[in-house]
Every structure is written in structure tokens, then in C-alpha cells.
Amino acid sequence: EQRIEVSGLRKRFGATQALDGMSFTVSPGRVTGFVGPNGAGKSTTIRVILGLDTPDEGRALVGGVPYRRLRRPLRHVGALVDAAALQPSRTGRNHLLWLARSQRLPVRRIDEVIELVGLAGAARRKAGGFSLGMRQRLGIAAAMLGDPPVVILDEPFNGMDPEGIIWIRRFLRSLAAEGRVVLVSSHLMGELQGTADQVVVVGRGRVVADAPVDELVAAE
Ligand code: ADP
Numbered sequence: 001e002q003r004i005e006v007s008g009l010r011k012r013f014g015a016t017q018a019l020d021g022m023s024f025t026v027s028p029g030r031v032t033g034f035v036g037p038n039g040a041g042k043s044t045t046i047r048v049i050l051g052l053d054t055p056d057e058g059r060a061l062v063g064g065v066p067y068r069r070l071r072r073p074l075r076h077v078g079a080l081v082d083a084a085a086l087q088p089s090r091t092g093r094n095h096l097l098w099l100a101r102s103q104r105l106p107v108r109r110i111d112e113v114i115e116l117v118g119l120a121g122a123a124r125r126k127a128g129g130f131s132l133g134m135r136q137r138l139g140i141a142a143a144m145l146g147d148p149p150v151v152i153l154d155e156p157f158n159g160m161d162p163e164g165i166i167w168i169r170r171f172l173r174s175l176a177a178e179g180r181v182v183l184v185s186s187h188l189m190g191e192l193q194g195t196a197d198q199v200v201v202v203g204r205g206r207v208v209a210d211a212p213v214d215e216l217v218a219a220e
């Protein structure tokens with residue numbers, strides 16, 4: 001079965017203990033929020049899950065294996081770690097076309113993912129004029145090209161206008177309803193209230209609470 005399992009991650013950058021025993025599991029069919037203040041270790045954890053960073057201790061598995069062992073990683077895990085880095089003179093659609101070709105992802109899905117992220121009107125314009133919210137949407141479109149069962153979004157609400165926030169909440173719910181594994185980080189609990197089913201709260205490199213969202217709210 002698909003799930004993300006993070007166990008006992010420790011990671012030091014110089015004098016900074018970025019991860020200090022980070023452990024949690026992300027199950028399919030629900031939205032799991034990954035919440036904590038800036039510097040708590042969310043991005044480092046996500047980078048370790050994606051094989052972009054190596055932990056000093058512990059491990060992260062996706063569907064039972066480390067990301068780097070996945071046979072077709074981009075078909076397995078769709079991730080937004082930074083808003084898409086775009087060439088200003090290239091259209092949003094051409095950016096996706098280039099990604100699909102260079103990473104051998106299905107070109108036939110391009111118009112479908114553009115529609116999915118609500119960029120049907122804008123994707124044929126040059127990306128130089130794109131707002132941060134539009135670049136986030138384009139990054140999410142890129143993540144969905146491989147139709148992955150596991151979706152990881154690092155701070156997708158950043159730079160989103162109110163319409164974008166409403167869109168992303170609905171999008172996250174639909175991913176969970178499709179049975180995918182969904183991990184979404186935010187430094188603001190409020191962004192995930194009413195959207196996340198489960199919330200993993202982190203501080204100083206470790207989990208401080210891991211509970212269904214209604215339990216966390218009731219405990220406040
Ligand atoms: P979050 O995503 O929760 O804001 P991060 O994982 O980005 O937290 O950072 C955790 C800690 O590790 C912070 O103190 C951050 O400054 C530090 N850190 C992260 N990446 C690096 C790096 N490449 N070099 C040095 N320090 C880093």
C-alpha cells in the first residue's frame with residue numbers, strides 16, 4: 001500500500017540541528033498537514049523524503065522503499081518544493097512541454113494538468129508575467145504530469161491570492177478523495193483548517209503533535 005514513512009530522521013547543518021528525531025506516517029485517502037513555524041524542519045524533511053538531502057540518521061520510505069530506489073520516481077511522487085523556475089520568454093505550456101519531454105513524462109497529459117490547476121487561460125502567455133501564485137499553480141501542474149499516487153506540496157499557499165487559496169483547498173480534497181497520499185506543509189495552522197484530515201505539528205526538528213484535525217482544534 002502507498003504511504004510515506006518517516007522514522008527517526010536527524011540532520012545537522014553546521015551548528016543547527018535541523019532534524020532531531022522526526023517521525024510520522026502519511027496514509028492514503030486523506031490530506032495530512034505538516035505544520036510548524038519557519039525553521040522547524042519541514043522543508044528539510046520533505047527534501048529527505050524526495051532524496052534531495054541525506055539524513056545523518058533515520059530513513060524515509062515511499063511505498064516501502066527510499067525515493068531513490070523507486071523505478072519511476074516522477075510517476076510515483078509528484079512534488080512542489082519551490083514555485084516553478086521559469087524562463088520568462090517561454091509560455092507556461094511550453095515549460096510543461098519541455099519538462100515532459102526532458103523527463104519522459106506523458107506529453108498527452110499537458111492540457112489536462114493545465115486545466116486541473118486552473119491555468120487554461122494563462123498557460124499560452126509568457127511566464128515572465130506570471131505571479132507567484134500562477135508559478136505555484138504551474139509547479140503543481142508539473143507535479144501532476146505523471147499522475148502520481150503520492151503528492152507532496154511544500155508551502156503551496158505562499159503567494160496565493162484568496163481565489164488561489166480556495167482553489168488549492170478544493171484541489172487537496174479531490175486528491176484525497178481519489179485515494180492519493182497527500183502531504184502539504186504550511187507555517188500557518190489556519191491555512192489547513194477545514195482542509196487537512198490529519199495534522200502533524202512540528203517544532204525544532206521533531207513532531208510535537210500528530211492527530212486528526214478536530215482533536216487538535218478541540219484541545220486548544
Ligand atoms: P522549515 O521548512 O520548517 O521552515 P527548514 O527545514 O527549511 O525548516 O529548516 C530547518 C533548519 O535548518 C533552519 O534552522 C534552517 O535555517 C536550517 N537549514 C535548512 N537547510 C539548510 C542548509 N542547506 N544549510 C544550512 N542550514 C539549513
Ligand code: ADP
Nearest residue numbers: 050070071072073074075076102103104105146
Ligand atoms: P519513466 O521514464 O520510466 O516514466 P520517470 O517518469 O519516473 O520514469 O522518470 C523520468 C526521467 O526523469 C528518468 O530519466 C529519471 O531518471 C528522471 N528523474 C527521476 N527523478 C527525477 C527528479 N526528481 N528530478 C529530475 N529528474 C528526475
